[in-house]
Amino acid sequence: MKIVVIGGYGEMGKITVIDLVETCKNCEIIVAGRDKRKAESFAKSFKKKNVKGVQIDVNNHKQLLSILKNSDVVINSTQYYMNLKVMKAALDANVNYVDLGGLFHMTKKQLKLHKRFKRKNLIAILGCGATPGITNIMAAYGARFLDKIDSIHVQFADEDYTNYNMPFVVPYSMYTIFDEFMKKPAVFQNGRIKFVEPLSGMEEIKFPSPVDKAACFYTLHSEVATFPVAFKDKGIKNCSFKGGFDFDFVNKVKFLIDAGLASEKPIKFRDAEIVPRDFTVKILNQLIPSEKIKVNDIEFLRVELTGYSKNTKKRIVVYCKAVTNKKWNLSAGSWDTGVPPSIAAQMIINGQINQAGVLPPEMCINPEIFFKELAKRNMKVYSVFR
Incomplete structure (x- = not known):
């Protein structure tokens, strides 16, 4: 299973990566970010073959597609202004999507992609950090x-x-x-x-x-x-x-x-x-x-x-x-924000989330399973x- 974390060496993204490394033993984890040196350095710090760092520019749709290709889930830990760009790349690459939130207005825009994700039998979970999440x-x-x-x-x-x-x-x-x-x-x-x-x-x-x-x-x-x-x-x-x-x-x-x-x-x-x-x-x-x-x-x-x-x-x-x-x-505030995207992504690849489309956590995540992971x-x- 392959999970790409965009913004993976950032303040929240790095926590998601840490949790994936500790709990998703059979996953290939891609740390993606604007700075190739930082992405590679953070990935190498784990000293694990399944963790790799790559450079990525979310404004470059073709590059996004090449990185997301053959992935199972992309976790978007960039600034929320970039959510639609990453979402559309996930849609074109046939990859499931998780983010940390869209601060109301962006979330409203993202929800409009529901039918497109549902047609491809993909799920996009919006706002899965601490709050929202x-x-x-x-x-x-x-x-x-x-x-x-x-x-x-x-x-x-x-x-x-x-x-x-x-x-x-x-x-x-x-x-x-x-x-x-x-x-x-x-x-x-x-x-x-x-x-x-x-x-x-x-x-x-x-x-x-x-x-x-x-x-x-x-x-x-x-x-x-x-x-x-x-x-x-x-x-x-x-x-x-x-x-x-x-x-x-x-x-x-x-x-x-x-x-x-x-x-x-x-x-x-x-x-x-x-x-x-x-x-x-x-x-x-x-x-x-x-x-x-x-x-x-x-x-x-x-x-x-x-x-x-x-x-x-x-x-x-x-x-x-x-x-x-x-x-x-x-x-505590960083830990409870960075961990949930990791849990959600693993629930997707483990078949514990069966819905498709663009949905908030309250409409697709089983509380008992999620709370047990917390x-x-x-x-x-x-x-x-x-």
Whole structure:
């Protein structure tokens, strides 16, 4: 079996590759990225014949096809702006597809390829990281206990004890973070999608210890694009996503935005034209924590469902607890994002996902199988019924 991970040496892609190397013993794993040296170096670091590195340019359709040819699954760990390009290459190469999400608007565009993937008996799983991803499958699990669904609300929060001794630490793609903080979040209210102000809707959400309580606010996310369709038959009327980011981190990101350093409008600097956002991301990505720093954190994903079971009002809260991966010194938030694409890809090649088309995780992944795989990787899913 052959799995290609595009962006395979990136912050999330490398975690997917690590998990594939550790758990998919009979797989040929291709680490693909723009920088041939980085791709080959990361692949060689495993000292395994089944792991190879290759150069790839997602803007080069012919090259994409040549790399994807005869593969079983492509995992797209690039910036979400590239999702359609990789998807269309997967379609032309007759390869199944998994990605980390499309931040609502891109997800909507990707869903339009459903019939084309279905005709070829291929599956494209959209948004299979932590959130979206694990949270979608948590929602599907909770929905089983309700005859009618009124609302599904998703949140996350963490507790980080790591002493980074740095002014700023990038938790995941800064491009995505800027979009989450700047674009109007979509909220599904009373059966309709509406867009609200960025960082609005602040409320204190109860989480298990040691987080206990976290201030969460709306950000743009893909769950709101797919839940209204996935749970339409159960009458869902409301859904939202809120992030529980650290206040210091929020203030620093807001400062960068307010100062114009996240702007996408080109400006002239000396004899060159630069995009402030590109420059800022480049600088921030150089703030790499030393490998000597031992990461120590916990992250909780939270999905709250309300509705009715046998005409009795019910409230179900599903949690996923992720902790630091000490072997690889990876944060909980990185580990629970990078692992799910590996699990999904392996479920596809093992025949554990039988649907075809373009689908979100809640519509195609068996929760019990998926949660069992998470547990093997020290991520625990549990529910509270009220």
